[in-house]
Every structure is written in structure tokens, then in C-alpha cells.
Amino acid sequence: MPRRLVMLMTDKMIPHRRLCVALLAVLGLASAASEVISPLPPMGFNNWARYMDALNETLFVETTDAMLAKGLLKAGYNRINLDDCWSPRERLANGSMTWDTDKFPQGLPWLASYIKAKGFIPGIYTDAGTLSCAGYPGAYGYEEIDAKDFADWGFEFVKLDGCNMPTGTEDEYRKVYGKWHEILSKMDNPMVFSESAPAYFAEAANLTNWYKVMSWVPEFGQLARHSRDTLVWNSTLYWPDITGWDSILFNYGQEVRLGRFQRPGYFNDPDFLNVDHFDYTLDERRSHFALWASFSAPLILSTDVLSLTDEEVKYLTNADIIAVDQDPLVQQASLVSQSVDWDVLTKSLSNGDRLLTILNKGSTAADLTVPWTHIGLVTNTRHTPSKLSVKDLWTGRSETIDLKRSKRFNVKNIPPHGTAIFRISNPALGSSVQTVPTGVIFNTYSLSCLTDSSSRGGLITWTNCTALDSQIWRVREDGTLSSLADEKRCLVEKDGRIQSGDCSKHSKWDYFLSGALINRDSKKCLTETQDAGAFAISDACGYMTNEQVVALPVGVTVKSLADDDSVFDLRMNGA
Structure with missing residues (x-):
């Protein structure tokens, strides 16, 4: 098992061959690209x-x-x-x-x-x-x-x-x-x-x-x-x-x-x-x-x-x-948001561009609006470009969008069961679209979305996915997670309950190849259980159990099991 698996995001333009070698070295998979049989799908x-x-x-x-x-x-x-x-x-x-x-x-x-x-x-x-x-x-x-x-x-x-x-x-x-x-x-x-x-x-x-x-x-x-x-x-x-x-x-x-x-x-x-x-x-x-x-x-x-x-x-x-x-980068696009009729996905590309893919699962043609924050852009900072270039990959046509005038991207007339796909670039020469990993956190067995339920006393729940800001999470480099509904508060673990609270205490998490999201302080796992009325809880970590395996947005560092042997039973049926 490699020491660490990292889903990388890049903010610089790197030639493809050098990028492959650099990625493989970080992943511990090879000393040179020639040792990798198939670097691309x-x-x-x-x-x-x-x-x-x-x-x-x-x-x-x-x-x-x-x-x-x-x-x-x-x-x-x-x-x-x-x-x-x-x-x-x-x-x-x-x-x-x-x-x-x-x-x-x-x-x-x-x-x-x-x-x-x-x-x-x-x-x-x-x-x-x-x-x-x-x-x-x-x-x-x-x-x-x-x-x-x-x-x-x-x-x-x-x-x-x-x-x-x-x-x-x-x-x-x-x-x-x-x-x-x-x-x-x-x-x-x-x-x-x-x-x-x-x-x-x-x-x-x-x-x-x-x-x-x-x-x-x-x-x-x-x-x-x-x-x-x-x-x-x-x-x-x-x-x-x-x-x-x-x-x-x-x-x-x-x-x-x-x-x-x-x-x-x-x-x-x-x-x-x-x-x-x-x-x-x-x-x-x-x-x-x-x-x-x-x-x-x-x-x-x-x-x-x-x-x-x-x-x-x-x-x-x-x-x-x-x-x-x-x-x-061969990133696998992850879910930004999901609802009955719509899935929105995103990932980063090797030259610093960002992909936006929109799937219309509905039975009629329809429009959709996607806020820039949903795909990981941090707006109103000195790192945010003044404009974005958006290319429709079906038609090849590009448009330039002024971010001071538009906080969201409007897509018109996506056909039933159709998929719109866009490449988003920073038009400034040599610059990237800088993003923070953002999207839904969902249980990969039940498919329930982690939801910031402010109306329920700040407690966090597992509910059907509805594409609300309360289900879209931003994962920062320091290990804290906040929903877009309230970015000043963080996902915290307290006495076995998961809450929206002060970002300075019990608020840092690590994500493992097993699919476990683990609180750094308590060493307990984010858990879904129906016994607590669909509230999210923390519990002792099992080994890849249905209630504890979750998917996080692309770009989050993914640790291998060996990074913390104290958390998991690695015997795996005696192997």
C-alpha cells in the first residue's frame, strides 16, 4: 500500500510529461514515468x-x-x-x-x-x-x-x-x-x-x-x-x-x-x-x-x-x-451537488483550469444556475480573477464572464438526459483558476448527504440530497470543513454528536482511503445512523463499514490506512 494517496490540485502551468513524473513521485508509485505502464486511461x-x-x-x-x-x-x-x-x-x-x-x-x-x-x-x-x-x-x-x-x-x-x-x-x-x-x-x-x-x-x-x-x-x-x-x-x-x-x-x-x-x-x-x-x-x-x-x-x-x-x-x-x-492529473470529477433532476460535477485540470459538468436527469429540457462558490471558487479575495473564460466543450464556443457582475453561471436549455460540459479558465496569462475542494459529502452506501441543519440547533443530519448550500462543504487545508450555508462555523465533534460550531475546537478532520472521515482529537469516525433520527454522530471507527464510508470532494488529501495504524484494525481477515 502506498504511504499516501493524494488527489492533487494545481495552480501552475506544468508541461504534461514533467507533471506526470512529479505526480508519480509524490504518490510513491514510481521513480520515473517509464516505470508506469499506463499513466493515462x-x-x-x-x-x-x-x-x-x-x-x-x-x-x-x-x-x-x-x-x-x-x-x-x-x-x-x-x-x-x-x-x-x-x-x-x-x-x-x-x-x-x-x-x-x-x-x-x-x-x-x-x-x-x-x-x-x-x-x-x-x-x-x-x-x-x-x-x-x-x-x-x-x-x-x-x-x-x-x-x-x-x-x-x-x-x-x-x-x-x-x-x-x-x-x-x-x-x-x-x-x-x-x-x-x-x-x-x-x-x-x-x-x-x-x-x-x-x-x-x-x-x-x-x-x-x-x-x-x-x-x-x-x-x-x-x-x-x-x-x-x-x-x-x-x-x-x-x-x-x-x-x-x-x-x-x-x-x-x-x-x-x-x-x-x-x-x-x-x-x-x-x-x-x-x-x-x-x-x-x-x-x-x-x-x-x-x-x-x-x-x-x-x-x-x-x-x-x-x-x-x-x-x-x-x-x-x-x-x-x-x-x-x-x-x-486524471482526477475523477466529484459531485458538487445533487438533486432529483440535477447532478453537478467538477475537477481540476493540469494547466490550472476547472471542469464543470452538468447532468440533467429530468425528462424535459431545462436551465440551471450554478454559483461559482459551488465549484470551489473563493470569491471576493485578492486571488479571485476579475474575469473567467468559459468554453462550451460541445460547441467549442467561449465566453468571458465578469465576476464583479456575475456570482453564478447560467446554463440554458440542457436537454433531457443531456450533459453540458465546460472548461473554465483564468484568462490572465499563465494563471490558474484557484479553488478549494468543495462539494457534497455523502455516505456511499445510503447515498444520504451530510447536511448543516441550523434549524435543528446546529446539529448535522443525513438527508436526501437537494443541492442546497447546507449540503455543499468546503474542505480547507487545515482540515476544517464548513458548509456554504455558514462558512464561519465548522463541522465539530462534541460528546459523540456532530455539530456546526466554533472552528477552533474539535473541528479538524482527516480523510482516509478506507472512506473514513476521522476527527483528529477524538479519533472517532463520522457515522450515519438511523437510530438517532438521522443525526450525524461520531463513533469508534470500524473497518470500511456501511455507516462510516463517505465520499468527499475531489482535491481533498486522501491518506492511506498506514498513515494512522492506531485507527484501524489492519488484519483484514488475518492477512
């Missing part, structure tokens, strides 16, 4: 959501050619990955895997070579268990053989699924995925390692094991599938009663809980961009792309590339939005 194509088991040589040859012809490679989509069902149902007599010769008559080494010759990087699928999810041979007990074969065939990316594990325990997953990490790391040319382990713990009644798996996958690989598949083309095979939009919102909703784990070289993966699914409107498809890019998530298309329209290719190759996804 991968982009490319995978067959599963669109074609499932109907993969073959012709599909991949034609898709490779189409991605080149349509400008997708030039835009950054440089990976072509095979998924399940590429092999026969049995291994060879010597234990090795081989390819299905009916599907791949010229062989996978030939296909990998073809993909590389066109400028792409080939990837392959296997499963950590005894059988793959579709019933083909798994890699359990054959890890060294399979890894060597994949490398010899020319593949440079491996997706490791998690079906059919012998016992299915969290400890078993950790050992098997750790074994793969060890094998892949010793290769002359280490592969990008995509882990699916978290997805097998994501929807339990008790999420402790999900959080545990999420805490170790960054040690082993470059990306990890954290929850369900995006909706496959034949949706009734999986979820007969779910719409395409439901599928996007589900995986989006899982992603926003996990921002503390992401860092340069590791990315939370909300699964494929199945942007040609028949159940999506055009605005929903564009939202799918814009939200994933706001998260700096992997952008892996699972679509009929040959049939993509010019309009679809245009938005998928939008250079401004791809730049947000591929920004070297």
Missing part, C-alpha cells in the same frame, strides 16, 4: 457489449480498418481488445490455451500482428476462475502458461474477469489477482492489467468487501471494473426490465462513490461506451461519453464501428472532451 475497442460471443477474425480486421478510416485512432482510440469466447471449450493436452480456428483461421498471433501493423495495440481476455463467464477455460492454476502465451502471441493488454472462482472469497480474489500482477510485472514488456474483481462484490448488502477489493486493485493493475456490465446489445439476457438510460445511470452512480481510489496510473472503470445501443437517445449517448470523460475513465468503445454515423464519430472524437479524459 486507455482508449479503444472491445467486442463484448455489442457482439458478445459473435467475435471472429473478420470482425476485428474490419473494426480495426474502420477505426483507422473514421479517425478514431488519430483521436486516441488505440487499443483493440478481444473479450470472452475466443478459444475452444477445452485446453490443449499440454495445458496451453489455443484459439478457435473456425473464428480465427489465421490465428491470434496473425491478428495481433495485423492490429499492430495498423497502429493499434492488441489486448485479450481471460478469467481468474476455473471457467470464463461464458463457460470457456479459465486461467485458475494456469496463470504462468497463459500469460506467456498471450505475450508470445503479441498481446499487450489483458482483461482478467472474475467468474467461477473456487471459493469466491475476497481473500481468494486478492491472492489470484496478486499472482497475475506478479507474473505480468516480471515480463520484459509488462501488459496493461484490467481487473474485474471489484464487480463481484459491488451489490452486496454489506459493502465492506467491495471497499476492500477496491483498496488493493490499484496495487496490482492499471484499471478495474467496479460494478455491472454496461447494457449488452441483447439486453434481455442480463436485465430484462432495465432501460439503456438506467444502465448508464447505474454505472455512473457506482463510479461517483469511488473517486478516492483513482490516481495517475490507476483508473476506476465504469465499463464500455456502448454508444450505439438501440435504447439510447442521441443526448443519452453524448452524456455517456461526456460523463466517462469527466471521470477520466477508460474510453473503450463496444459498438458497431463500421455503422457509426458521421455525427456519432464527431462527438466521440471531440478533442476538447478527450483532453479532459486524458488530462495528466
Whole structure:
């Protein structure tokens, strides 16, 4: 486990290569950028959501050619990955895997070579268990053989699924995925390692094991599938009663809980961009792309590339939005505010700009006003610029806003299920948009928002998210937290209760990779409990318990468990 994970914000312009090296040095992940396999989230194509088991040589040859012809490679989509069902149902007599010769008559080494010759990087699928999810041979007990074969065939990316594990325990997953990490790391040319382990713990009644798996996958690989598949083309095979939009919102909703784990070289993966699914409107498809890019998530298309329209290719190759996804800070945008119809997200970018993403979850087009303070700007100080430049990343049009005349940003006519996305800059040469981490604090199990309830005697409550100032918290460098409803008062712990009070006493907090927010004085954790009438309390810290895991705004320093061994029981089932 790294000594410290830091979600950094920058206020200076730093060249991208130097920034990556600097970030990695701070994170303790590498002594040089060359040691990091994938400093930026991968982009490319995978067959599963669109074609499932109907993969073959012709599909991949034609898709490779189409991605080149349509400008997708030039835009950054440089990976072509095979998924399940590429092999026969049995291994060879010597234990090795081989390819299905009916599907791949010229062989996978030939296909990998073809993909590389066109400028792409080939990837392959296997499963950590005894059988793959579709019933083909798994890699359990054959890890060294399979890894060597994949490398010899020319593949440079491996997706490791998690079906059919012998016992299915969290400890078993950790050992098997750790074994793969060890094998892949010793290769002359280490592969990008995509882990699916978290997805097998994501929807339990008790999420402790999900959080545990999420805490170790960054040690082993470059990306990890954290929850369900995006909706496959034949949706009734999986979820007969779910719409395409439901599928996007589900995986989006899982992603926003996990921002503390992401860092340069590791990315939370909300699964494929199945942007040609028949159940999506055009605005929903564009939202799918814009939200994933706001998260700096992997952008892996699972679509009929040959049939993509010019309009679809245009938005998928939008250079401004791809730049947000591929920004070297790779911050995962976090929730500024949330309500029934609206989600507002933000993050910092490497040159000092700020991202603003607005999701209209409602069923009609509507306007929204976002105060500048909501995205972390501290107004009326000498550091506040007099003007801001705001670029609409869909249209490419920019406008300059005078902050003396406008305390908020008005966005007009966002379509139903549409997403507006803006890049905010300080127009002064070489200057950044200086911000303080600001947004909701919510329990990642119940999704309740921490609320400054001044009408209830200054006590703090857990309530449904409504986007009020009383639910938007500013987290200062000294560890104090204040709601925008009353920034002169702070979140304090007193006799087991959480209150809004004097910022000088019992008001400093630390945030851990476990998701615990811990008072520095009492060493107790912020806790949600229904037993106290939805009041927030402090309690002895458990280990990644449902009632104590919370998400904080992007930009907050995130400490690893090892930073305070006295707080947690680190035995983790005896490990």
C-alpha cells in the first residue's frame, strides 16, 4: 500500500510529461514515468457489449480498418481488445490455451500482428476462475502458461474477469489477482492489467468487501471494473426490465462513490461506451461519453464501428472532451451537488483550469444556475480573477464572464438526459483558476448527504440530497470543513454528536482511503445512523463499514490506512 494517496490540485502551468513524473513521485508509485505502464486511461475497442460471443477474425480486421478510416485512432482510440469466447471449450493436452480456428483461421498471433501493423495495440481476455463467464477455460492454476502465451502471441493488454472462482472469497480474489500482477510485472514488456474483481462484490448488502477489493486493485493493475456490465446489445439476457438510460445511470452512480481510489496510473472503470445501443437517445449517448470523460475513465468503445454515423464519430472524437479524459492529473470529477433532476460535477485540470459538468436527469429540457462558490471558487479575495473564460466543450464556443457582475453561471436549455460540459479558465496569462475542494459529502452506501441543519440547533443530519448550500462543504487545508450555508462555523465533534460550531475546537478532520472521515482529537469516525433520527454522530471507527464510508470532494488529501495504524484494525481477515 502506498504511504499516501493524494488527489492533487494545481495552480501552475506544468508541461504534461514533467507533471506526470512529479505526480508519480509524490504518490510513491514510481521513480520515473517509464516505470508506469499506463499513466493515462486507455482508449479503444472491445467486442463484448455489442457482439458478445459473435467475435471472429473478420470482425476485428474490419473494426480495426474502420477505426483507422473514421479517425478514431488519430483521436486516441488505440487499443483493440478481444473479450470472452475466443478459444475452444477445452485446453490443449499440454495445458496451453489455443484459439478457435473456425473464428480465427489465421490465428491470434496473425491478428495481433495485423492490429499492430495498423497502429493499434492488441489486448485479450481471460478469467481468474476455473471457467470464463461464458463457460470457456479459465486461467485458475494456469496463470504462468497463459500469460506467456498471450505475450508470445503479441498481446499487450489483458482483461482478467472474475467468474467461477473456487471459493469466491475476497481473500481468494486478492491472492489470484496478486499472482497475475506478479507474473505480468516480471515480463520484459509488462501488459496493461484490467481487473474485474471489484464487480463481484459491488451489490452486496454489506459493502465492506467491495471497499476492500477496491483498496488493493490499484496495487496490482492499471484499471478495474467496479460494478455491472454496461447494457449488452441483447439486453434481455442480463436485465430484462432495465432501460439503456438506467444502465448508464447505474454505472455512473457506482463510479461517483469511488473517486478516492483513482490516481495517475490507476483508473476506476465504469465499463464500455456502448454508444450505439438501440435504447439510447442521441443526448443519452453524448452524456455517456461526456460523463466517462469527466471521470477520466477508460474510453473503450463496444459498438458497431463500421455503422457509426458521421455525427456519432464527431462527438466521440471531440478533442476538447478527450483532453479532459486524458488530462495528466486524471482526477475523477466529484459531485458538487445533487438533486432529483440535477447532478453537478467538477475537477481540476493540469494547466490550472476547472471542469464543470452538468447532468440533467429530468425528462424535459431545462436551465440551471450554478454559483461559482459551488465549484470551489473563493470569491471576493485578492486571488479571485476579475474575469473567467468559459468554453462550451460541445460547441467549442467561449465566453468571458465578469465576476464583479456575475456570482453564478447560467446554463440554458440542457436537454433531457443531456450533459453540458465546460472548461473554465483564468484568462490572465499563465494563471490558474484557484479553488478549494468543495462539494457534497455523502455516505456511499445510503447515498444520504451530510447536511448543516441550523434549524435543528446546529446539529448535522443525513438527508436526501437537494443541492442546497447546507449540503455543499468546503474542505480547507487545515482540515476544517464548513458548509456554504455558514462558512464561519465548522463541522465539530462534541460528546459523540456532530455539530456546526466554533472552528477552533474539535473541528479538524482527516480523510482516509478506507472512506473514513476521522476527527483528529477524538479519533472517532463520522457515522450515519438511523437510530438517532438521522443525526450525524461520531463513533469508534470500524473497518470500511456501511455507516462510516463517505465520499468527499475531489482535491481533498486522501491518506492511506498506514498513515494512522492506531485507527484501524489492519488484519483484514488475518492477512
